[in-house]
Amino acid sequence: GDKCHFVAYCHDLTEVKTQMKVSESLLEGSFDAAFLTNDQGTIERVNETAVTLFGYDDKEDLVGASISVIIGGPQAALHNSHNYFAGATQERLDKIMDKMRDVVGQRKDGSEFPVQVGIKTLQVAGMQKFVAYCHDLTRHKAQLQALQQETLVLTQEQELNQSILDSSFDSIFLVEADGIICKINASALTEFGYKSADQLIGQNISTLVGGGQAGNHDEFLSRFQDKENTSRILGTHNQVLARRKDGTEFPCHVAIRMVPGTDKLVGFVRDISAEQEAMALTLEKQAAEELLMNMLPLEIATRLKENPTHIADHFAKATILFADIVGFTSMSNSLEPVQVVQFLNTIFSKFDEALDHYNLNKIKTIGDCYMATSIPGCKNPSQSCAAVCHFALDMIHELDDYNKENPNQPLNMRIGINCGPVVAGVVGTKRFLYDIWGDAVNVASRMESTGIPGRVQVTQNILDTVPSGEFEFDHRGKVTVKGIGEMDTFLLRGRNKLRSTAHWQNVRASIVGGGFSANERGSLADLVRLASISKFENLESASEIKVDAVPEEASHDEEEDGDFEDAMQHHEEELNLS
Numbered sequence: 074g075d076k077c078h079f080v081a082y083c084h085d086l087t088e089v090k091t092q093m094k095v096s097e098s099l100l101e102g103s104f105d106a107a108f109l110t111n112d113q114g115t116i117e118r119v120n121e122t123a124v125t126l127f128g129y130d131d132k133e134d135l136v137g138a139s140i141s142v143i144i145g146g147p148q149a150a151l152h153n154s155h156n157y158f159a160g161a162t163q164e165r166l167d168k169i170m171d172k173m174r175d176v177v178g179q180r181k182d183g184s185e186f187p188v189q190v191g192i193k194t195l196q197v198a199g200m201q202k203f204v205a206y207c208h209d210l211t212r213h214k215a216q217l218q219a220l221q222q223e224t225l226v227l228t229q230e231q232e233l234n235q236s237i238l239d240s241s242f243d244s245i246f247l248v249e250a251d252g253i254i255c256k257i258n259a260s261a262l263t264e265f266g267y268k269s270a271d272q273l274i275g276q277n278i279s280t281l282v283g284g285g286q287a288g289n290h291d292e293f294l295s296r297f298q299d300k301e302n303t304s305r306i307l308g309t310h311n312q313v314l315a316r317r318k319d320g321t322e323f324p325c326h327v328a329i330r331m332v333p334g335t336d337k338l339v340g341f342v343r344d345i346s347a348e349q350e351a352m353a354l355t356l357e358k359q360a361a362e363e364l365l366m367n368m369l370p371l372e373i374a375t376r377l378k379e380n381p382t383h384i385a386d387h388f389a390k391a392t393i394l395f396a397d398i399v400g401f402t403s404m405s406n407s408l409e410p411v412q413v414v415q416f417l418n419t420i421f422s423k424f425d426e427a428l429d430h431y432n433l434n435k436i437k438t439i440g441d442c443y444m445a446t447s448i449p450g451c452k453n454p455s456q457s458c459a460a461v462c463h464f465a466l467d468m469i470h471e472l473d474d475y476n477k478e479n480p481n482q483p484l485n486m487r488i489g490i491n492c493g494p495v496v497a498g499v500v501g502t503k504r505f506l507y508d509i510w511g512d513a514v515n516v517a518s519r520m521e522s523t524g525i526p527g528r529v530q531v532t533q534n535i536l537d538t539v540p541s542g543e544f545e546f547d548h549r550g551k552v553t554v555k556g557i558g559e560m561d562t563f564l565l566r567g568r569n570k571l572r573s574t575a576h577w578q579n580v581r582a583s584i585v586g587g588g589f590s591a592n593e594r595g596s597l598a599d600l601v602r603l604a605s606i607s608k609f610e611n612l613e614s615a616s617e618i619k620v621d622a623v624p625e626e627a628s629h630d631e632e633e634d635g636d637f638e639d640a641m642q643h644h645e646e647e648l649n650l651s
Contacts, residue, residue: 106188106207111200114140126209128180140205145185146177170194178207186211244342247332252278252290255337264344266318278340283322284314315342324349384507385498390454390538392447392461392492393514395521396424396468399485401441417441420475427467431460436508443468446509448497458492458538462565465490465529488529489520490565492538519554520562529565536563545569 100107106123110116119135127143129135135142141149170192178188187210195202238245238258244265247256254273265281267273273280279290315325328341398420405413421438428435428445436444445464447457465488476483493513499505516532524530536546545566551559 103206106209108135108140108143108205108207110140110203110205112203114203116140117202123207126207127178128182128184134181143178143207144176145179148176149179175210178209187214242343244344246278246281246340246342248278248338248340250336250338254278261342264317264342265315272318281315282313283316286313287316312345315344383498383500385496386449388448388495388497390458390492391495391497391509391513392454392458392490392535392538393495393509393517394443394445394461394465394488394490395518396443396445396465396486396488397521398441398472399487399526401484404482404484405441420472423471423475424468427464427471430467431464433457433460433464434507437506446495446497447492448495448509449507454492455538455540458535459540459543461490462529462531462535462539462544463568465565466567469527469529485526487521487524487526489517489522489524490529490531490535491517491520492532492534515556516554516560519557523552523554523562525549525564531563531565533561533563535565542569 100109100118100120101122103120103122106126107118107120108116108123109118116135116138119132121132123143124130124132124135127135173189173191176188176190177185179185189208189210191206191208193204195204235258238256239260241258241260244261245258246254246261248254254276257270257273261273262268262270265273277290279287282290311327313325313327314322316322323344323346326343326345330339330341331337332339408416417438421443424443425435433445433447434449436446438444445461447454447461468488469486472484472486491513493511493516495509495511495513497507497509499507513534520530520532530549530552531546545568546563547566549562549564552562554560
């Protein structure tokens with residue numbers, strides 16, 4: 074029979090197998106999911122990353138399936154079409170090939186997630202194939218979203234910081250360690266005369282330093298970097314001069330802080346021009362008030378400040394003292410003017426200290442004459458009269474001490490005291506003076522002018538007013554007083570050391586409960602101390618006022634009293650009281 078012959082063709086597939094392995098390695102080596110599809114969109118190969126990313130069990134679950142199974146969102150329907158690739162025009166392919174697109178991926182369980190897809194086309198054995206790489210954007214999207222949120226928060230924080238900066242009344246500067254300005258607030262622009270932040274940002278902070286210190290500011294910043302210097306500067310307010318854009322300067326307080334975690338510095342600048350002007354006005358006002366307090370009694374100065382009108386008061390009983398230094402006229406003729414002033418300042422300063430001790434008031438000095446009164450400070454006529462008498466004795470004591478220190482020029486003093494009704498007040502608008510007027514004033518002046526050197530001459534009114542037994546007096550007799558006639562006068566011998574317990578208890582009660590101010594009580598308490606009552610308060614009997622007659626003594630030298638007489642006469646004529 075017939076024989077059957079077979080022809081076999083053998084093709085070496087070694088190279089093909091090798092290329093397939095290479096292709097497989099290329100797909101598996103990718104960090105992204107990789108798909109090889111034909112022009113109908115049928116998956117022919119996938120890598121393990123694709124299986125894992127899209128939630129499948131193995132490659133066989135995907136191979137042979139349409140690429141649409143991994144596409145979600147609105148793109149899924151388009152990929153279901155079999156001619157999605159094959160029927161695509163070249164223009165359409167140009168739009169999707171070799172480009173990265175963000176699409177929605179779909180896992181096997183139907184869940185969707187963002188992926189980035191890149192598609193390339195290739196020819197294999199005359200057939201068109203497509204390779205798609207899919208990159209999971211889930212983490213990237215989360216990171217991007219977090220970054221966007223951080224950026225939003227940062228932007229909001231920056232806006233908040235700028236709002237806080239701009240809300241500050243102080244000028245605020247954020248500067249680099251080398252002094253370059255990197256941020257400022259609105260107050261800084263206004264304060265330093267700039268229109269926009271761009272005019273200052275990038276400039277050295279020394280541009281704003283005044284007082285000729287701008288050239289030293291770099292050295293200051295260099296020293297500031299030293300920790301020891303930094304600790305001394307941080308947290309303190311330093312007063313410096315700042316300079317505006319127009320070159321004008323103004324005083325300011327500067328505080329510097331380090332920005333934690335950076336080498337930046339933040340400086341706070343406050344203009345203190347108004348503060349210094351207010352302080353200068355306050356100091357000027359204080360100086361004026363102190364001057365007023367030196368010119369007038371505290372009570373009167375206070376009233377004058379509160380109501381700057383004429384002050385006029387009537388006192389039913391005030392005690393008035395006049396004192397004149399005997400021998401001063403002849404002594405002053407032999408001295409230089411500056412020596413005369415120094416002498417009077419020395420003596421009268423001691424008198425002023427004693428005066429304050431008794432809460433009395435100096436009316437004025439006329440040459441070497443000294444006038445004082447118990448008003449307006451003392452309210453109790455009896456105790457205030459006693460205070461004046463104590464003051465008179467202290468004046469003689471002070472002059473005795475001066476004579477001991479200056480034996481070559483011994484001086485003496487006449488003092489006259491009277492009490493009675495007076496009118497007191499402040500007159501005029503310049504060089505304010507709290508003065509007193511009345512017959513009681515004139516009589517006190519005559520007690521001095523007709524007095525005896527080294528003694529204190531008083532009227533019967535004084536004996537009737539001072540507390541019983543507090544002083545010892547000598548009866549001088551009749552003295553002719555100008556404008557009045559003969560008057561019975563007395564000489565204050567000194568303090569009476571024998572005082573009863575009952576009397577001093579009354580004094581204490583008067584001081585504590587008599588309506589005196591704290592200062593007045595302090596002065597009267599000192600008066601009690603001066604009388605050394607602690608040594609005699611156990612005595613039971615009180616001595617009466619001791620009045621002994623003394624012979625008429627020669628009056629003072631008319632020439633020595635000339636200055637005071639003329640001044641008092643002028644004083645009386647002014648008021649029509651002589």
